[in-house]
Amino acid sequence: MPQKIILMIAVALFSYAAPAKAGRLLRSRDSVPVLNRPAPEFHLKDLEGKVVSLSAFRGKVVVLDFWATWCVPCQQSFPAMEKALNHFSPDKDVVFLFIDTRETLPGFQNTVKAKMKKNRYPFHVVFDEAGPAGLQDKQYLLYGMPGVPTKFIIDANGVIRYQLIGYNPRQSAEESAGELIGLVERTKAMTN
Numbered sequence: 001m002p003q004k005i006i007l008m009i010a011v012a013l014f015s016y017a018a019p020a021k022a023g024r025l026l027r028s029r030d031s032v033p034v035l036n037r038p039a040p041e042f043h044l045k046d047l048e049g050k051v052v053s054l055s056a057f058r059g060k061v062v063v064l065d066f067w068a069t070w071c072v073p074c075q076q077s078f079p080a081m082e083k084a085l086n087h088f089s090p091d092k093d094v095v096f097l098f099i100d101t102r103e104t105l106p107g108f109q110n111t112v113k114a115k116m117k118k119n120r121y122p123f124h125v126v127f128d129e130a131g132p133a134g135l136q137d138k139q140y141l142l143y144g145m146p147g148v149p150t151k152f153i154i155d156a157n158g159v160i161r162y163q164l165i166g167y168n169p170r171q172s173a174e175e176s177a178g179e180l181i182g183l184v185e186r187t188k189a190m191t192n
Contacts, residue, residue, distance in 0.1 A: 033144050034152075034163065035160055035161070035163060036159060036160065036161070038158050038160075039054060039064075039143075039152065039154045039158055039160050040054075040139065040143060041055055042054050042129075042138075044099065044128065044139070045126065045127055046124060046125060046126045047109075047112070047113055047116065052097065052124070052126050054154075054158070055158070057095045058156070059093075060092075060093050060095050060156055061093060061094045061095070061153065061154065061155060061156060061184055061187050061188050062094075062095045062152075062154040063084070063094070063095070063096045063097070063151060063152070063153055063154075063180070063184060064097050064099055064143075064151065064152040064154065065099065066099045066139070066140060066143070066145060066148050066150045067098060067099070067101070067148050067149050068100060068101055068148050069100070069108060069112060070104075071148045071149060073167035073169075074149040075115075076167055076169065077149050077167040077176065078119070078121060078123075079173040080171075080173040080174075080175075080177040080180065081096070081098075081123070081177075082121060082123075083173055083174065084096070084181050084184070085123070086122075087181050088184065093188065094184055097124055097125075097126055098123040099126055099139060100112050100126070100128060100136075101128035101136060101137055101140045101148065102135065102136060102140055102148065103136050104135070108136075109127060112125060128140055146165055147165070147166070149167055150165050150166075151164040151180070152164075153184060153187050154187075155190055156188075161183075161186075162183045164179075
């Protein structure tokens with residue numbers, strides 16, 4: 001019986017402490033190799049099979065959201081992402097791309113399509129390419145990500161300005177969206 005109690009306490013403490021690390025915001029002063037550097041170019045297919053390139057959005061602020069269908073925190077962050085996307089929908093100088101990455105099951109594209117349709121998400125989803133080991137992780141590796149969900153905010157000159165890692169379950173969708181909206185506005189101001 002005491003072992004069960006100790007295990008339950010350990011699980012509770014870990015569950016409480018883990019979110020503190022989630023949702024970290026990294027700014028240029030943090031030692032992240034991609035910040036304040038040009039964003040790696042990509043040419044990825046979207047849900048309709050059209051090729052989307054990052055360079056096509058030069059002159060606009062781009063928000064990249066790396067996620068996966070198996071990632072519960074990624075999907076928990078979607079309501080906040082939808083709020084932020086809706087906030088900027090009239091602003092033609094801000095673009096959101098949702099990069100599905102690190103999928104391992106065959107037919108994952110159909111799973112993604114079904115998930116977007118079921119939840120009526122208005123996301124522009126693109127699929128990561130195969131990396132050196134044949135996994136769907138080329139951009140994931142180029143952007144040097146610690147895991148998913150990870151978001152990048154790229155300025156109008158193609159430079160990565162902010163990176164948000166993880167998901168904070170203690171923040172409401174409104175709070176998370178507000179944080180992202182503020183960072184996008186700061187990024188827009190950098191290039192105006």
